[in-house]
Amino acid sequence: MSTHHSPPPAGPDGPAGLVGFTVDLTSQEMLQRAQVMAALGPDWDPVDVLRGEEEAYDLLYSGLDAEQQRTYDALVAAGVLPVRGGGRAAA
Structure with missing residues (x-):
């Protein structure tokens, strides 16, 4: 016995039964900040x-x-660490 599922017919808001919506989190983000x-x-x-x-x-x-x-010098030369103290680690 085989079962065949067809997608629901599309309507003006997308597939039948689905409604598009958006969520604005701006106020929540401001509250967290x-x-x-x-x-x-x-x-x-x-x-x-x-x-x-x-x-x-x-x-x-x-x-x-x-x-x-x-x-340290090798890591600076490779761009992994920033140059500090004129190119040498502090004494």
Whole structure:
């Protein structure tokens, strides 16, 4: 016994029984952004945060031994890491 299924006939809104719709998430996204900013608090300073990240990267790449420095230089040359401290890791 074989069963044959035909697609439903198309109507002005697409296949019968289906209705097109859109969802605008803009208000939800704005609410989420407001909640993130509220969670960060009024003392959050993005410039200070970025400065702290730069200091952490400088510390991370400081005091490298010769082999580590070669690896660092190779990663900079390959474009994996940005140049720091004039092309050398900080001493």
